[in-house]
Amino acid sequence: MSMKDLWDKLEVRKRLGSLRFLKExxxxxxxxxxxxxxxxxxxxFREEIVELARNNPEALLGATGSRLISGTGKRVLEVEDFIADKHGVERALLFPSGYMANVGLVSSLLGRHDVLICDEYIHRSVIDGWKMTNAKRLKFRHNDVRDLERVLGCLDCFVVPPRNDARRRRDDAEGSRDGEGRAGKIFIAIESLYSMEGDFAPIEEIVELAEKYQAHVLLDEAHAFAVFGWGLAHQLQLQNRILAITVTYGKAMGLHGASILGSKDLISHLINFASPFIYSTAQPEFHALSIRTAYDFIANNxxxxxxxxxxxxxxxxxxxxxxxxxxxxxxxxxxxxxxxxxxxxxxxxxxxxxxxxxxxxxxxxxxxxxxxxxxxxxxxxxxxxxxxxx
CATH class of the missing domain: 3.90.1150.10 (Aspartate Aminotransferase, domain 1)
Structure with a gap:
């Protein structure tokens, strides 16, 4: 791509009146x-955060490495356990942002024979995670459960070719499902509260449909978390029927960062295969301590x-x-x-x-x-x- 190509793309945005720029x-x-x-x-809340910093000056500066090297302090693990307990799940894993959490989740879960089915208005982070894989992506009409079932019913048309020994070993290493003549795992990606529409997903119906078709639900709770309790999945007591839940701390909680919530096996998988988690320098320990303070502040107010x-x-x-x-x-x-x-x-x-x-x-x-x-x-x-x- 030449510099002229870049300039031309920007000129198109200018003509359409949709050019993005930063402003104070x-x-x-x-x-x-x-x-x-x-x-x-x-x-x-600000006073509590300032007091937290005053009492924990050693936690303020950089974590000095990724979570797998020097970036995991004892208190970070304690906060992750605290978060998991709050949400009624086995484990939680902190990420620097909701975008990174979703990219890491989707890119690490999808194998080449898997299918990702997205609500047509799903957040861009899910799409970008999918682009890092060779999986098939389909979409269904926004919040339309009947259309989702139509898409699920069409999956038989995706046929996995016979595998030789080399392909079988490669698939096994990636975690792709064994079997030929059918698609691999099925994932359904939705948001509980959609960031641009302001409407709610029919989570219960989608979870029931996923169970019917042996699919796995990926739920983004970024805009519902802390507004509707600890998220709509928690309110509906669905958290243990959903494979992965993303909650973020830069919206209603007034901080930054995110967690992925799920089973012990899911979190272990992310620690081993989620590139944004593995290759990013961890956030300061103070970040985790602030999140715990925010949970308590919201509960007390x-x-x-x-x-x-x-x-x-x-x-x-x-x-x-x-x-x-x-x-x-x-x-x-x-x-x-x-x-x-x-x-x-x-x-x-x-x-x-x-x-x-x-x-x-x-x-x-x-x-x-x-x-x-x-x-x-x-x-x-x-x-x-x-x-x-x-």
């Missing part, structure tokens, strides 16, 4: 971050999600939308997005317009994130300004 975080009423419980601004739900109900009373902190405003034309966003910004409202390829063409929107610390007057101002653009 603005001053105003935050309706665009994923800080659903307002913890990144919560003075009580149940009024935070209660306030968030009050704000969600207020927003719904003014404009129809899902019962989640993620709301969407769709303009009559995509060209209006920048104008609407500018009008909101001029009135002190911070939002962000979402363009393709993040969302499908024709689905451009203003993504609105509600927080526990929003005031009623702020939500009403947002609604008033949006109504004026219709």
């Amino acid at each position: 975080r603005g001053e105003g009423i935050d309706f665009y971050s994923n800080d659903y419980l307002g913890l990144s601004r919560n003075l009580g 149940p009024e935070l999600p209660m306030r968030l739900f009050e704000n969600i109900r207020l927003f719904q009373s003014l404009k129809t939308g899902p019962a989640s902190p993620i709301q969407c405003f769709f303009p009559s034309a995509a060209a209006d997005l920048q104008h609407i966003q500018s009008k909101l910004s001029e009135n002190g409202i911070l939002t962000y317009p979402i363009f393709p390829p993040t969302v499908p063409k024709g689905k451009e929107r203003i993504r609105i994130c509600l927080h526990a610390d929003h005031q009623e007057s702020e939500i009403r101002l947002m609604q008033q300004l949006l109504n004026e653009t219709i």
Whole structure:
């Protein structure tokens, strides 16, 4: 690829009005971050983190190596055990980000004869993990269980060719399922709460369907975790019927990082085969200690999600939308997005317009994130300004 090729791709984005660029975080009423419980601004939580740092100065600096070398301290293992206990699973494994967790999970699980079936709106991290494999990928219509079953019913058409001894040894080393004339393992990737739509997956129905077809569910709880308890899988008591659950700490928890939750065998597999985990320098031990502090702070302050739900109900009373902190405003034309966003910004409202390829063409929107610390007057101002653009 030449530099001109790079320039041409950027020019296309410019013409479409969807060129991304970095800009300093603005001053105003935050309706665009994923800080659903307002913890990144919560003075009580901030004081606890500062006190934690004061009492553990040795944990603040670098871990000095990967988790497999020098990056796993005793307290990190204790925090992972604590997280697993909170979620009712056998083990948890910390990752630097939800993106890295999903890439590591998917890329390490899929063999060449396996099939990954994704909701059409699954997060890009799952797709990028799949791209590192030779597995087949299929998709089903968003939250459509009937369409998912249609896809599952078509898997007999994927025939695995007969294997010679060399291929059999290679497949066994990769963990691919033995057998010829049929596909290997089946994985279904979904989100509990979709980051761009703000709607919920029918998790129970999908888990039941997966069990019917001997498939494995991969559930991303990034946007539901800490808003809906310790995640919707935990609330529904499905955590031990799901192969892997990803929870992230950079959204409602106000920190950064992620965990993958699952069985002892799953976590052992990730430690051995997940490249982003194996080849990344570990985060400082203080990162793990902060996560434990956040779990305790949320458990001790149940009024935070209660306030968030009050704000969600207020927003719904003014404009129809899902019962989640993620709301969407769709303009009559995509060209209006920048104008609407500018009008909101001029009135002190911070939002962000979402363009393709993040969302499908024709689905451009203003993504609105509600927080526990929003005031009623702020939500009403947002609604008033949006109504004026219709």
